[in-house]
Amino acid sequence: MDATSFTEMTSVFVVLFAVFVVLGFYGARFRKGNLDQLWDWALAGRKLGAILTFFLQGADWYTAYSILAIPSSVYIAGAYGFFGVAYQAMVFTFAMIFVPKLWQRAKERGYVTASDFVKDKFGGRALPVFIALIGIFALIPYIALQITGLQAVLASMLLGTVTSAQVEEISLVIAFLILAGFTYTSGLRGATLGAVMKDILVWIALISVIVVTISAVGGFSNGMQGLPSKYFTMNPSLAAAFSTSMLGVVVSAYLWPHNVNAAFGAQSAKKLRTGFSLAVLYAIPLALGDMLGILVNKVPAAVNFLANFPAASRGIYVIPSLVITQLPPWLAGLSLLGIFIGGLVPAAVMAIAQGNLIARNVIKEFRPNISEKGEATIAKWASAIFKFVALAVVFTIPATYALQFYLVGAIIIIQILPAVFLSLYTDWFKKEAIFTGTAISIIAGLYMVLQANHFGKITTTLYPTPLGSMYIGIIVLALNLVITSVLSAVIPRKTVQVQVQAGISTAPSDPSQGKDAERRQ
Amino acid sequence: MANKSALLAAVVIIVFAAYLWPWYNFVEPTLLGIPFFYWWVLLMYVITTILLLVYTQAAGEETEAKV
Numbered sequence: 001m002d003a004t005s006f007t008e009m010t011s012v013f014v015v016l017f018a019v020f021v022v023l024g025f026y027g028a029r030f031r032k033g034n035l036d037q038l039w040d041w042a043l044a045g046r047k048l049g050a051i052l053t054f055f056l057q058g059a060d061w062y063t064a065y066s067i068l069a070i071p072s073s074v075y076i077a078g079a080y081g082f083f084g085v086a087y088q089a090m091v092f093t094f095a096m097i098f099v100p101k102l103w104q105r106a107k108e109r110g111y112v113t114a115s116d117f118v119k120d121k122f123g124g125r126a127l128p129v130f131i132a133l134i135g136i137f138a139l140i141p142y143i144a145l146q147i148t149g150l151q152a153v154l155a156s157m158l159l160g161t162v163t164s165a166q167v168e169e170i171s172l173v174i175a176f177l178i179l180a181g182f183t184y185t186s187g188l189r190g191a192t193l194g195a196v197m198k199d200i201l202v203w204i205a206l207i208s209v210i211v212v213t214i215s216a217v218g219g220f221s222n223g224m225q226g227l228p229s230k231y232f233t234m235n236p237s238l239a240a241a242f243s244t245s246m247l248g249v250v251v252s253a254y255l256w257p258h259n260v261n262a263a264f265g266a267q268s269a270k271k272l273r274t275g276f277s278l279a280v281l282y283a284i285p286l287a288l289g290d291m292l293g294i295l296v297n298k299v300p301a302a303v304n305f306l307a308n309f310p311a312a313s314r315g316i317y318v319i320p321s322l323v324i325t326q327l328p329p330w331l332a333g334l335s336l337l338g339i340f341i342g343g344l345v346p347a348a349v350m351a352i353a354q355g356n357l358i359a360r361n362v363i364k365e366f367r368p369n370i371s372e373k374g375e376a377t378i379a380k381w382a383s384a385i386f387k388f389v390a391l392a393v394v395f396t397i398p399a400t401y402a403l404q405f406y407l408v409g410a411i412i413i414i415q416i417l418p419a420v421f422l423s424l425y426t427d428w429f430k431k432e433a434i435f436t437g438t439a440i441s442i443i444a445g446l447y448m449v450l451q452a453n454h455f456g457k458i459t460t461t462l463y464p465t466p467l468g469s470m471y472i473g474i475i476v477l478a479l480n481l482v483i484t485s486v487l488s489a490v491i492p493r494k495t496v497q498v499q500v501q502a503g504i505s506t507a508p509s510d511p512s513q514g515k516d517a518e519r520r521q
Numbered sequence: 522m523a524n525k526s527a528l529l530a531a532v533v534i535i536v537f538a539a540y541l542w543p544w545y546n547f548v549e550p551t552l553l554g555i556p557f558f559y560w561w562v563l564l565m566y567v568i569t570t571i572l573l574l575v576y577t578q579a580a581g582e583e584t585e586a587k588v
Contacts, residue, residue: 079546079558086540086562089569093536096529096573100580221554232556233546242543270582277573283566291559 001160005329010157012333013340017175020197020341024182027190038376039112041187042356046107048265052192053275056349058282059195060262061091061253064149064343065406066286067202072315074293078230080238085290087246088283091253092276098421099254099276100269105424113353114260114420115361121423122431125365130435131419132361134442135257136386138413139350141405142256143390146343146350147172148316151394153340156320159308169395175344176391180384183348187380188265191348198345199282201338206285209319209335210292212326217298224294231294240468245461248473252414255421257353258346293318301325347387355383407461411445411473418484430488437484445476525580532572539565 001009033045048056066085073081102117111117115135119128154168161167182190217223224231234242253259266272296302296318305321306314323335359379364370370378415438418429449472452463462469540562548556 079556082559082562086543089536089566090540093533093569093573096576097533219554221551224554224556232548233558234543236546239543239546243541246541268582270577270580273577273580274574277570277577280566280570280573284563287559287563287566291555 001324001329008329009324009333009336012330013157013337016201016334016337017340020194020337020344021178021182023193023197024179024186024190027182027186027193030186030189030193036373036376038356038359038372038379039110041376042112042261042352042379043265044188044192046265047267048192048271049267050271050274050278052196053262053266053271054278055196055199056188056192056262056265057259057275057279059191059198059342059345060258060349061279061346062202062282062286062342063346064146064153064339067206067289067339067342068149068152068316068319069145070286070290071293071296071318074231074290075296075315075318076293078228078294079232079234080230080242081293082234082287082290083242083245085283085287086242087249088286089280090246090250092280094250095254095263095276096273098424099260099263100272101424102260102420103263103266103272104269106264112261112264113257113356113361114255114416115357117424118419119361122434124431127419127431127435128361129365130438131416132357134412134416134438136354136357136362138409139257139354140386140390140393141409143347143350143387144393145406146347147391147394149343150175150340152316153320153336153343156305156317156324157336159305159324172391175340176387179344179348180351180387183352183383183387184380188261188349188352191345191352192265194341194345194348198338198341201334202342203285204331205323205335205338206289208327208331209322210285210288213292213295213299213322216326217295220295223298227294227297237468240465240470241462244471244474248410248414248471248477251417251477252410252473255413255416257357258350261353261356262349289319292322296322299326347390351383351386351390352379354386355379355381358382404458404461407471407473408446408449408458411449411461411476412442414473414477415441415445415480417477418480428488429484430491432491433484433487436487437480437482440483441476441480444479445472448472448476525576528576528579532569532576535572536565536569539568 033040033047039046070081070084073084075081102114105111105117109116109120111120113132113135115128115132118131122128150172151168154171158167186193214220214223254263263272266275293315296306299322302318302321302325305325306317309317319339320336323332327335356379359375359382363378364375418437419434423429423434448463449458449461452460452472461472463472463475465475543558545561546558548558550557552560
């Protein structure tokens with residue numbers, strides 16, 4: 001790339017980033033509310049309509065990970081890597097079952113987090129705090145993963161310039177300071193406006209790079225000719241791994257605190273459902289973009305570009321390589337910025353969700369006298385701090401590990417299924433049973449990850465079984481369900497009642513109300 | 522209420538049957554040169570969206586749908 005093109009590309013990138021920042025700060029005035037209240041700051045006052053819900057869900061769920069890492073895994077693993085997008089329709093179909101119900105309960109009873117539900121339903125302190133901490137910890141690697149996406153964008157844009165490594169780190173720190181600033185002032189409103197911009201730019205980016213690449217290789221038939229068979233179909237022995245990995249993502253998707261957070265922002269159940277339905281369409285450009293992990297092999301300029309990076313970490317540059325070599329410089333700048341804020345927006349919502357959990361479900365639990373304003377202030381500061389925790393993780397741990405960390409995070413978060421999703425429908429599970437089942441399965445899951453990787457570098461989250469390799473998250477979820485069910489059956493009623501009474505004395509909300517609400521429905 | 526739950530159950534069954542087990546892991550018939558494996562996934566996004574919108578209309582402001 002010559003100097004003029006480089007200037008053109010980076011100028012467009014910087015100008016659009018400035019627009020993003022302005023939107024983020026302007027968010028504070030959007031559908032104005034009282035931002036000293038946690039729920040108003042964190043849930044945009046529950047004022048998001050169907051269209052904004054769609055944009056926010058899309059921006060929140062289809063992250064820089066989806067845009068960069070899935071084409072990477074298709075490029076490396078072939079058709080098997082397509083599991084990373086083939087689950088999308090199931091994600092929103094599954095969410096349709098329980099998220100509107102949880103949303104309704106949240107609106108009636110003022111929940112901001114899923115842990116609020118757990119607290120309301122079971123009372124006591126141990127289980128809701130435990131569920132909140134699981135959410136906070138599982139999100140750290142997920143934010144870190146977004147940052148590695150940001151790094152890939154910067155690294156590919158600055159390729160060939162002398163000081164790229166330092167510029168990259170400084171740019172990231174600046175971007176995060178600005179992001180922390182507007183998350184603090186605007187909360188979910190700022191993220192939502194950023195989400196609209198992000199979604200539109202990512203669509204423009206994906207559609208242009210898809211059209212240009214397909215025509216460059218002369219259509220799919222030509223583009224796939226002579227490529228290895230792994231790109232046409234996957235090895236049938238991988239079927240169980242493909243299926244269980246998808247199921248793990250489908251079940252865990254709306255257990256992630258940031259997704260719950262974004263869903264709670266919706267104005268009505270119908271608007272939430274409409275947003276979910278339309279969010280499936282978002283997967284179309286994404287899936288086509290993932291297939292560029294195949295066609296990139298037939299684009300010589302992109303192949304040369306990729307050769308600049310070590311073979312092991314090359315995959316994540318598939319989309320940037322096509323963007324930079326195939327699109328005009330201004331469109332390349334716009335596309336890279338789209339992917340860049342595609343990492344920032346979800347990172348912002350994830351940090352908001354962490355802030356809520358720590359303020360409401362951990363700190364307030366031990367300091368019940370905190371004012372509403374104090375609670376909101378803690379959440380705002382915590383959300384800023386968590387962003388830099390994730391940044392520190394990225395600067396200290398090599399990027400190649402990050403992808404696996406997301407799948408490890410999903411193994412952890414999926415274990416809150418009995419506490420949240422199942423307990424929305426039944427009173428049968430007892431809190432001691434849930435606590436034990438969740439704790440044991442998380443420990444077992446992490447141990448199995450270490451074992452599957454022979455206690456070395458983490459490169460897989462699959463575990464060999466007689467039925468083929470399977471995703472560890474699903475295996476330990478089964479273990480969790482067995483332990484929780486068996487213990488719920490054997491723990492005598494009497495003990496439970498004593499515990500519930502103990503819960504009333506400490507809990508501001510009476511758990512028996514939760515039961516009444518359950519019966520009403 | 523019962524009808525809406527049945528409708529959601531039907532949508533869930535159709536979508537999961539379409540995707541969960543990779544029975545669609547073959548090449549022919551191709552569409553514009555794209556192997557069946559890929560274009561089936563894409564086609565079902567559109568069908569899933571239509572099914573979910575139909576359910577959304579049927580459910581209205583109802584939030585108690587159960588499977």
